Structures are given as structure tokens and as C-alpha cells.
Amino acid sequence: MAKSNSIHGNAVVGQSGGPTCVINQSLVGVIEQFTASARGKLFGMRHGVAGLSKEDLVDLTRVPKTRLAGIAQTPSAALGSSRDKPDVDYCQRLFEVCRKRDIRYFFYIGGNDSADTARIVNEVAASNNYPLHVFHIPKTIDNDLRVNDHTPGYGSAAKWVASAFIGDDMDNRSLPGVKINVVMGRNAGFLTAASVLARVARNSGPHLVYVPEVDFSEAQFVADVQATVDRIGRCVVAVSEGVHRAGECALAGELDKNAPIDAHGNKLLSGGALGDHLVRLVKGAIHAGRVRSDTFGYLQRCFPGVVSKTDAAEARKAAQTAVKLALRGEPSGSVAIIRTGNRPYKVAFERTELANVARKTKHLDLKYVNKAGNNILDSFKDYVAPLAGELPKIELLV
Amino acid sequence: MAKSNSIHGNAVVGQSGGPTCVINQSLVGVIEQFTASARGKLFGMRHGVAGLSKEDLVDLTRVPKTRLAGIAQTPSAALGSSRDKPDVDYCQRLFEVCRKRDIRYFFYIGGNDSADTARIVNEVAASNNYPLHVFHIPKTIDNDLRVNDHTPGYGSAAKWVASAFIGDDMDNRSLPGVKINVVMGRNAGFLTAASVLARVARNSGPHLVYVPEVDFSEAQFVADVQATVDRIGRCVVAVSEGVHRAGECALAGELDKNAPIDAHGNKLLSGGALGDHLVRLVKGAIHAGRVRSDTFGYLQRCFPGVVSKTDAAEARKAAQTAVKLALRGEPSGSVAIIRTGNRPYKVAFERTELANVARKTKHLDLKYVNKAGNNILDSFKDYVAPLAGELPKIELLV
Numbered sequence: 006m007a008k009s010n011s012i013h014g015n016a017v018v019g020q021s022g023g024p025t026c027v028i029n030q031s032l033v034g035v036i037e038q039f040t041a042s043a044r045g046k047l048f049g050m051r052h053g054v055a056g057l058s059k060e061d062l063v064d065l066t067r068v069p070k071t072r073l074a075g076i077a078q079t080p081s082a083a084l085g086s087s088r089d090k091p092d093v094d095y096c097q098r099l100f101e102v103c104r105k106r107d108i109r110y111f112f113y114i115g116g117n118d119s120a121d122t123a124r125i126v127n128e129v130a131a132s133n134n135y136p137l138h139v140f141h142i143p144k145t146i147d148n149d150l151r152v153n154d155h156t157p158g159y160g161s162a163a164k165w166v167a168s169a170f171i172g173d174d175m176d177n178r179s180l181p182g183v184k185i186n187v188v189m190g191r192n193a194g195f196l197t198a199a200s201v202l203a204r205v206a207r208n209s210g211p212h213l214v215y216v217p218e219v220d221f222s223e224a225q226f227v228a229d230v231q232a233t234v235d236r237i238g239r240c241v242v243a244v245s246e247g248v249h250r251a252g253e254c255a256l257a258g259e260l261d262k263n264a265p266i267d268a269h270g271n272k273l274l275s276g277g278a279l280g281d282h283l284v285r286l287v288k289g290a291i292h293a294g295r296v297r298s299d300t301f302g303y304l305q306r307c308f309p310g311v312v313s314k315t316d317a318a319e320a321r322k323a324a325q326t327a328v329k330l331a332l333r334g335e336p337s338g339s340v341a342i343i344r345t346g347n348r349p350y351k352v353a354f355e356r357t358e359l360a361n362v363a364r365k366t367k368h369l370d371l372k373y374v375n376k377a378g379n380n381i382l383d384s385f386k387d388y389v390a391p392l393a394g395e396l397p398k399i400e401l402l403v
Numbered sequence: 404m405a406k407s408n409s410i411h412g413n414a415v416v417g418q419s420g421g422p423t424c425v426i427n428q429s430l431v432g433v434i435e436q437f438t439a440s441a442r443g444k445l446f447g448m449r450h451g452v453a454g455l456s457k458e459d460l461v462d463l464t465r466v467p468k469t470r471l472a473g474i475a476q477t478p479s480a481a482l483g484s485s486r487d488k489p490d491v492d493y494c495q496r497l498f499e500v501c502r503k504r505d506i507r508y509f510f511y512i513g514g515n516d517s518a519d520t521a522r523i524v525n526e527v528a529a530s531n532n533y534p535l536h537v538f539h540i541p542k543t544i545d546n547d548l549r550v551n552d553h554t555p556g557y558g559s560a561a562k563w564v565a566s567a568f569i570g571d572d573m574d575n576r577s578l579p580g581v582k583i584n585v586v587m588g589r590n591a592g593f594l595t596a597a598s599v600l601a602r603v604a605r606n607s608g609p610h611l612v613y614v615p616e617v618d619f620s621e622a623q624f625v626a627d628v629q630a631t632v633d634r635i636g637r638c639v640v641a642v643s644e645g646v647h648r649a650g651e652c653a654l655a656g657e658l659d660k661n662a663p664i665d666a667h668g669n670k671l672l673s674g675g676a677l678g679d680h681l682v683r684l685v686k687g688a689i690h691a692g693r694v695r696s697d698t699f700g701y702l703q704r705c706f707p708g709v710v711s712k713t714d715a716a717e718a719r720k721a722a723q724t725a726v727k728l729a730l731r732g733e734p735s736g737s738v739a740i741i742r743t744g745n746r747p748y749k750v751a752f753e754r755t756e757l758a759n760v761a762r763k764t765k766h767l768d769l770k771y772v773n774k775a776g777n778n779i780l781d782s783f784k785d786y787v788a789p790l791a792g793e794l795p796k797i798e799l800l801v
Contacts, residue, residue, distance in 0.1 A: 024577045026570075032800075051801065052577075063801055075798025081573035083800035088578065172424075172705035175479035179422045179450075180486065184701070265686070275695055276682065277675010284674065288663070297673055299700035303582070307570035309795035310709065397707035400473025402430075402481035403449065403461055 182295025210241025608639025
């Protein structure tokens, strides 16, 4: 809606899409900030818009503080999440429930599809002359929301991926060979690129990094591995699940013609097929001793205890900002995280139009990719290090 | 060798087999305890017996304390590991190098194969009337060494697996469906069974647990999943990589007829084939919505920052004990961890014969398996909880 004075009335909050380690920080940020205002009741949608459409709501107005503290530390979406992709009719139904429950504030935590849902709900409310403050709160480990420098959830996933590579590189030093790790990232290579944080010592891996922003050639991949093994006697590889041959869809999907397709038209890329395929390629072409793969899979997004403090704090702050903006009557929008400094690292939380973050996604800037297209430059560390926060320390003996 | 007074002379230490998060605690335990005695020099084998056979040794006599502290915290084998399986001729060669370097103390950190190597080296030395104190120091995330209540490395891996399941169960609550997690464990189900530590809240998973000690039936598996989904609307499964149909080898190996075979005659079970196969089975048979799998793979053994304090302390203490026994002239042997109390948890470190832990392995006691063979009883928590140590806390909202 257009800018107006804030209004009394109830609020609703939901969580959507793949869960993260800090999406509950955002939920708790909404709960604390809204309930402190005493504007009305706060309802939680069970499983996002799916719950709202069925009026499956939880009253969040009086959750004890100590319980909120525990929930904020708990990974995954405490209200339940949803993969529904609402169209205009679906949003019309959501709006009807809001009107029925006297809901005047609508907070939705999620990625670009969630921003689009918020955008449509906002338009339906406006066309009905119903004052509804709709705010989207960013979340995605993929880090692919436009306008945002980065998104809540990414920093913790980056920390997990970096930690995994630090340990796996030590493993590979002790039993040398080729190790291929498949990292989440259908369209954007941000999370795979975060693996370069593991380059903390002499000859540390990953030695090769492949992202979906660059066409993937299996022949080149094998040659790259061979060259690395020739140079240092071993090779640790980071590869995005979304890598694809020139002009083709993701290789992981191509390998399994029967892979299921979700509501968003995306073919399922999880499972071990890509890693197993790359292992066979290497084994068939070169003599590199041990050749193994791991597909990091869903562990990357909800592993408790490996959380970036910066990420957790920003997830909370983004949500608090959304509530503050809504309560003071700002027009509906999304909260974007803008980096305002790197030494020391500083961010600002700014309102942006819902349409700016809805639907389309952002890609990894090619300035971070080396010329050969088989690695991420160390300059990416400057971008990602403050987001991932402190990493485990290692010490080499030999 | 038979009991004798301790002797001056040099020592050698090596690390063998799959690395763990705490095998360097044992290495540092040997270094600190032996160098404090000033009996002679301490050499490290590069990549276990492979390095010793080539005289590829590192002088460990004067590593600074602060560096040792860093190495102890670093996962994986700092000296490098080895998968070599020495026979008597190979051990004869190892003995020759020991004689040449005036090595009188031989410490080898590893599993049952390493204990067997130590046993043969000890016999070769004895038959040459060469006084050599040979001590094996236990290590394996598989937890399958005989005599030992449990082995260093297992507690940290158990903590990692439990943490992964805690997060993954929250993920599965937020986006309900069937989730199948494949856990390391070729012959023994200890690590897979540790997943029951994740049952921390109402209806927490894993809801089904399959270990190699029980024959696996794919038809029964699908029926078990169906029953769980019917009951609570979702299902989280823990399955050992080594599960097998009655009278057959591991299913993971059966699925890939071309899987490579290592020096120990073991077929490679890593890779995503088993998880992908089980997903297809479930999808083909029942309507359970989202069905996904993850294969935890090598991440289970060297993930930094997710380490059990008890495990780290015991790995150090087992090594110190081995050095003390050797220095006071006890006959060659292995150090076994014996549990002497559970409330409070207490252990003793005792010398045992090398032959007692060499070659053969231990299996999970069937008293921990439920009657249907598709779950691990909560009584296993009493066994594993003190080993894994503190776990992440979670809080449910709904």
C-alpha cells in the first residue's frame, strides 16, 4: 500500500522455501518487535501460505522470552515451511483470510518466490482498498536475491561449506587422491565459491571450483584434475550441483532423465548422481589413486552449532527492520542488506520495492571467476569472509 | 617383547587408516609423553608404515608446544595416513629400518589392521632378539575394536552424526516428507545407531534405523516407511552404508558391479548409489510427497569444530598411556578403553595383547536393536551419550 500512518490491527508472519540455520532468528525478530508494539495479535502461518490459505494459524502473541531465545538458536523453520508457488487466485484467497482475521501487517520470510507472493498479496489488498502493510524479509542460502549484497542464511551455510572443505582438505592430505565435493547451488555459485575460505594453508584446497555461471566441460574438467594431480599429487574439487554443459540444463538433471520436477519447474538435483558421474570420468581417464565424491546435500542448510554470528544477527535485524518500517507506515516492500563498509565490515538495512527482489535472481559476479573458468579467485574471500565469520583453525605438522 | 626394564633409544610413531577428528590428539599425546622422557629421538612416519618402509621420517623431538596445541585441534592425520596392509615380508622391512635407526619404541595409531601390523612387527623383532616396545593406540570412527568399550574417533563422529540428524529432523518437520540418510559403517552399526541421540523432542527422528548387523529387506523397508508416514506424516531414516540382503554383500556394492576394491578386499561403498536406490524404491511404492536422501560420506570423520571433548581427552590419554607402559618396560601391547562407570561416566585405560584387537572386529550388540530389526532402542543412548558429549539444543514452537 502507499505510505500511510500506521494502523492498529493484527499481524501474520510466515516462513517459506528451503529452511536455514537463521530463519528462526528472523521469525523471533518479527515476534519480539511486533508484540512489543501492542498493535494487535500476531499469528504464525503453519507451513507458509499453505497454512494461511487454510487458516491454519498459531497465536504468537504470548510466547515466553526464554522459549523465543531457544527457537532463535534452532535451525529450520519453526512454523513449518512451504514450497507452494501461489498465483493471483491463491493470493486472493490469502487476502480474504487476512481481511477475515483483521490482519493489517503481513510479514513473509523467504527468497525471491516469497517476495513475489508478497508482491501479489499487496496488489490484491490495494485493489480492494484494504490497508495491508506487506513486508518481505530476505532469506536464502543461495544468496541470489537482487538488491541485497547478501542474504540471511548464506553466511552460516558458507561457514558450514568452508568448515567441511577445511576438514576434507586435511583428510585428502592424509590419504592423497582426488576428492570431488558437490555443493548446493542450482543457478548461482555463491555457496560453492565460499569453499575458497578453506584455502588457509600451503596448497590447501579446493584446487578447482566449478560454478553454474560458467559452462562446464567434462573433458576440460578431467584435464584440470590431471594437471592438479601432476602439480601437487592430489586434488580437491568444489562443484555446484547446477553445473551444466554449454546450452544444456544442469548435468545432475541430465544424468537422471526421470528426476522429479517440483512446483517451480525445477528438476530435482539432489542425490549422488553428479558426484558419482564425475568420479567415473576421472577414474576412466587418469591414474590418480583414490577418487571419491561427497554430495553435501541438505546438511548445508540446517546443521546446528555451525552458525555465523554475523548471519544470525543480520537475520534478526532484517526482520526487526521490516516490522519497524511497517509499524511506522512505510509502503509495503522488502528489506535489503546493503554493505556500507568492509574494513571494518558494516551493513545498512534498507527498504526496497517488492518487485525489485521478486522472481528474478542474482548471479555470482564473473570478476570472481578465473580466466580458465575452473576456479574462484581469492578476491572472493574479501566478500564472503565477514559473512561466514570465524572458522576453525588448523595447523600443519609437515 | 617380554617384560623388561625400559631402555634408552629412539622411538617412531605413525598414523594409519581413515583419519578422525582426534587422531592428532593421540599423536600429540605420544610426542609430549615421549619427548618429556628424554630417552632418545622421536621420528614420525610419513603416511604410516608406507613412510617407515622408505625411511620417510620426520623428526618430532623438538616441535614447539604452541604448535602441538594447534595440531591436536586439527582433524585428520597430521603425519599422513596409509591404507597399506603389510604382510610378514613388509613388516620385516619395517623392522630393518627400526634397527638401522636404533628405534626401540614403536607406536602405531589405528584400527584393527594397524594392531595386526604392530603384532607382526613385534614378532619379527622378538625373533631377532631385538628389544622393541611395540604399542598400538586405538582409533576408528567405526568403533569396532575388540576389548575396547569404545574407540577414540567414535565419540566425535557420533556427535557429528547426531548433530546432522538433529538439524535434518528439523528440516524434515518444516518440509515434511521422507528423508533417508546413509551413514558410514561397513560392518558395524555403531555410528548409524548414534543417530538416536537426535531423538530430543516429540516425534523426533530418526524414526527408522537400519544397521548391517540385521539383514535388510527392501520390501520391509518400504512398508516401514509407509507405516511411519501414515502415523506422523513424515519419516527420517538412518541407514548404514553396509546394509545387505540376507546372505549377500553390502547392497551399496551390489548396486555398482564395477565399484573398485581396496587393498583390504573391501568394495568401495561411498557415493550416492544406495541413497538414490532407496529413494527410487519409496517413490515407486508409496505417495509420500518429498522423498530425498543424503549420503553423509567422508564429512563424518574430519569435520572441524564438531568434536567431543570426552573423545579428544581420551584420544590423548590412550596415547599417553601407551608411552608410559612402553617406557616402564611393559610387554608390547595395545591400550584398551574400559568403561568403569556410567553415572558418572568413568573409564580406565588398560594394556591388552596385540592379538586381542588385531584383525577381527566387534559388532553392535543386538540388545540395542528392536524386535522388528528396523530401529535402535533408546537404551543405546546410555551407551553413546557420554561419548558424544554436549549436543546442540533445539526448541519447538509448534
